[in-house]
Amino acid sequence: xxxxxxxxxxxxxxxxxxxxxxxxxxxxxxxxxxQQLSNTSQIRKTRKDIARVRTLLTEKGNG
Numbered sequence: 001x002x003x004x005x006x007x008x009x010x011x012x013x014x015x016x017x018x019x020x021x022x023x024x025x026x027x028x029x030x031x032x033x034x035q036q037l038s039n040t041s042q043i044r045k046t047r048k049d050i051a052r053v054r055t056l057l058t059e060k061g062n063g
Contacts, residue, residue, distance in 0.1 A: 001049050003056070011060045018053045021046060 006014065025046045031037035 001052065003052055006052060006056050011057060014053055014057050014060070018050065018057070021050045021053060025050065 006017070009017065025043070028037060028043045028046060032040060032043065037043075
C-alpha cells in the first residue's frame, strides 16, 4: 500500500483501513504462533502499513 493511495482517502476511510489492518495483523500473529504462517514477511509489511495509516491520520488531524 502506497502513501499516495492513502492520502486520497478521508480520515474516516483511514480509520476503517486501520481497523482492517489491525485485524489482519492479529490474524498473522495467530498464524505464526500456531506455525501456520509460511511467509513471515507479511507481518512486517502489515506493521509498516499500520504505521503509514497512523501517520496520515495524525497529519490530517493536525493539518
